[in-house]
Amino acid sequence: MSVLAFVDTAEGKIKKGSLEALSYASQLAGVLNTRSEALVIGETQEDLTQLGKYGIAKVYHVQNAPSVFDSQLYTKIAADAVSAAGAKVLVFPGTSNGKALAPRLSAKLKAGMVSGVVQLPELNNGFAVKRSVFSGKAFSDVAILTDIKLIVLNPNAWPVSSGEGSAEVIAVQTAHASSALKLLNTSRTSGKVPLTEAEIVVSAGRGMKGPENWGIVEELADVLNAALACSRPVADAHWRPHNEHVGQTGIAIAPNLYIAIGISGAIQHLAGVNRSKTIVVINKDPEAPFFKAADYGIVGDAFEVVPKLTAALKKFKGLS
Amino acid sequence: MKILVCISRTPDTTTKIAFTENNTKFDTSGVQWIINPYDEWYALVRAIELKEADPSVVIHLITVGGQDTEAIIRKALALGGDEAIRVNAESHDSFFIASQIAAVARNGGYDLIFTGKETIDYNGAAVGGMVAELLDWPYINQATRFELKGNTAQITREMEGGAEEYEAPLPLVVSCQKGMAEQRIPNMKGIMSARTKPLKVIEPAAADVLTAVSRFDLPPPKAGVKLVAPDQVDELVRLLHEEAKVI
Numbered sequence: 001m002s003v004l005a006f007v008d009t010a011e012g013k014i015k016k017g018s019l020e021a022l023s024y025a026s027q028l029a030g031v032l033n034t035r036s037e038a039l040v041i042g043e044t045q046e047d048l049t050q051l052g053k054y055g056i057a058k059v060y061h062v063q064n065a066p067s068v069f070d071s072q073l074y075t076k077i078a079a080d081a082v083s084a085a086g087a088k089v090l091v092f093p094g095t096s097n098g099k100a101l102a103p104r105l106s107a108k109l110k111a112g113m114v115s116g117v118v119q120l121p122e123l124n125n126g127f128a129v130k131r132s133v134f135s136g137k138a139f140s141d142v143a144i145l146t147d148i149k150l151i152v153l154n155p156n157a158w159p160v161s162s163g164e165g166s167a168e169v170i171a172v173q174t175a176h177a178s179s180a181l182k183l184l185n186t187s188r189t190s191g192k193v194p195l196t197e198a199e200i201v202v203s204a205g206r207g208m209k210g211p212e213n214w215g216i217v218e219e220l221a222d223v224l225n226a227a228l229a230c231s232r233p234v235a236d237a238h239w240r241p242h243n244e245h246v247g248q249t250g251i252a253i254a255p256n257l258y259i260a261i262g263i264s265g266a267i268q269h270l271a272g273v274n275r276s277k278t279i280v281v282i283n284k285d286p287e288a289p290f291f292k293a294a295d296y297g298i299v300g301d302a303f304e305v306v307p308k309l310t311a312a313l314k315k316f317k318g319l320s
Numbered sequence: 321m322k323i324l325v326c327i328s329r330t331p332d333t334t335t336k337i338a339f340t341e342n343n344t345k346f347d348t349s350g351v352q353w354i355i356n357p358y359d360e361w362y363a364l365v366r367a368i369e370l371k372e373a374d375p376s377v378v379i380h381l382i383t384v385g386g387q388d389t390e391a392i393i394r395k396a397l398a399l400g401g402d403e404a405i406r407v408n409a410e411s412h413d414s415f416f417i418a419s420q421i422a423a424v425a426r427n428g429g430y431d432l433i434f435t436g437k438e439t440i441d442y443n444g445a446a447v448g449g450m451v452a453e454l455l456d457w458p459y460i461n462q463a464t465r466f467e468l469k470g471n472t473a474q475i476t477r478e479m480e481g482g483a484e485e486y487e488a489p490l491p492l493v494v495s496c497q498k499g500m501a502e503q504r505i506p507n508m509k510g511i512m513s514a515r516t517k518p519l520k521v522i523e524p525a526a527a528d529v530l531t532a533v534s535r536f537d538l539p540p541p542k543a544g545v546k547l548v549a550p551d552q553v554d555e556l557v558r559l560l561h562e563e564a565k566v567i
């Protein structure tokens with residue numbers, strides 16, 4: 001028996017969500033009195049013995065898998081690894097690939113899966129996992145009724161914890177090596193922190209009046225090394241690209257710090273950001289509903305407040 | 321070309337979330353129900369666009385739900401689609417739902433199945449992948465663009481920090497998100513014709529349930545906002561550093 005974590009990579013590099021999954025798997029293995037192991041599919045330039053730092057004892061590295069992420073093929077590979085490892089709990093990061101692979105594997109193994117998980121399972125009475133539901137507006141405890149259990153973490157819900165240690169790496173060759181999919185093109189949002197992985201997010205709404213005014217928002221994001229986000233109408237009006245749209249129908253995020261500028265705080269917007277640890281709202285209307293969901297607020301004109309805040313942060317960081 | 325679009329019903333996005341029966345059931349009293357936005361705006365509308373480009377395309381809608389889901393199925397038919405299937409069962413277990421959809425798809429001769437990225441109530445992001453596995457079809461999730469090129473599809477998929485463009489063979493399952501299509505409002509002609517479009521009700525196939533919801537909780541309320549004067553931004557920086565410890 002073991003707890004097996006799926007390590008999601010992008011161009012061979014381990015994603016932040018995977019470190020969360022490794023940390024979660026090791027903690028859970030501690031509670032269950034067993035060991036935690038990891039599955040890496042495809043080529044990687046990372047030193048996999050280093051996964052020991054996250055408490056992982058053994059890494060199964062499937063070396064000859066195609067690098068194109070194909071959930072159909074990866075499911076077959078993962079199912080083989082699950083039986084080789086005798087894994088009883090499988091932990092997936094809440095990344096795009098994690099969300100494609102976990103449900104397939106759940107169906108293949110006929111093993112119950114819960115996504116959006118935010119805590120370790122409750123083991124007193126079966127195996128119940130707390131997850132986020134109603135787009136972050138509530139939690140629910142879900143019992144997994146099968147012998148093998150699949151857990152998909154909510155992004156940023158579980159802290160990465162690392163220490164000392166080195167993992168044993170087992171090289172695996174798979175017979176499932178040809179994919180029906182062809183990867184035509186990969187594009188990266190250049191150099192920026194991915195929105196779902198960002199510790200700090202600076203977001204702006206219709207209060208900015210037009211796309212030409214985003215300079216002050218970008219400067220604030222720059223000093224904080226933050227990712228940029230926006231409200232839906234801003235993306236709909238093509239002021240900003242739609243991959244910055246957060247909320248109920250956009251991306252759901254849970255950064256440590258969310259700064260909302262000129263956003264009213266409609267319930268659909270809050271649904272995507274209310275798991276943020278700290279929320280700062282800058283809005284000229286003291287009645288804006290966002291203040292009710294905020295930890296800190298400034299009632300004022302963004303065009304005056306934001307440049308001042310950027311300057312204060314530069315001073316704080318010793319940048320000026 | 322035959323497309324199956326998976327339609328689920330969710331509470332309106334402004335619904336106040338509350339629970340009853342000792343926090344074991346979602347309180348549905350006074351809830352306005354809508355088509356899950358991902359299913360409506362992106363999956364269904366993209367399917368309709370494919371049919372507009374090629375009238376020989378046939379669109380079927382499927383929902384797994386009780387009789388009270390028929391109002392939103394009619395609404396979906398008013399937007400477009402040729403006929404609808406309702407599997408008469410209520411469940412929140414993704415595997416049970418996926419098993420019903422796969423059972424219908426297996427004998428339906430479909431080339432393509434569209435789902436939404438996730439339901440906005442249970443947020444499983446699970447049903448599409450499970451259907452694909454049960455059928456042993458390829459699956460591409462979180463698609464923002466879908467084009468047909470004969471018997472293959474070109475799909476863009478958005479993910480952490482970037483996008484990927486794939487070519488995939490049919491049959492295929494795709495989960496759809498923003499970018500695929502633009503939201504539409506049904507017109508009068510659509511609403512009239514939806515009344516007479518076939519809505520077939522079938523009984524569920526035997527299938528396992530792998531999970532069970534045991535209780536719900538609301539997050540603890542916020543302590544209340546601390547306001548800082550607009551000319552005191554240094555104070556905000558101090559609070560973020562010393563009190564919130566986020567910078």
Ligand SMILES: Cc1cc2nc3c(=O)[nH]c(=O)nc-3n(C[C@H](O)[C@H](O)[C@H](O)COP(=O)(O)OP(=O)(O)OC[C@H]3O[C@@H](n4cnc5c(N)ncnc54)[C@H](O)[C@@H]3O)c2cc1C
Binds near residue numbers: 204207
């Ligand atoms: C089904 C559905 C799904 C939706 N999904 C989403 C979603 O995912 N994400 C989302 O964001 N929205 C979503 N919406 C839309 C949502 O209801 C709101 O309309 C939207 O969030 C409002 O965007 P906003 O706050 O930028 O604009 P507004 O509501 O127009 O607010 C602008 C704010 O800027 C302030 N302001 C103006 N000028 C200044 C200034 N100079 N300085 C400081 N503040 C200023 C104003 O006081 C106001 O509070 C959805 C709606 C529906 C019906």
Ligand SMILES: Nc1ncnc2c1ncn2[C@@H]1O[C@H](COP(=O)(O)O)[C@@H](O)[C@H]1O
Binds near residue numbers: 384417438442
């Ligand atoms: N009861 C249902 N009936 C039909 N389709 C569904 C149902 N539940 C979910 N789906 C489809 O599966 C997608 C993902 O749902 P979920 O896995 O619950 O997040 C939804 O966007 C729908 O397209």
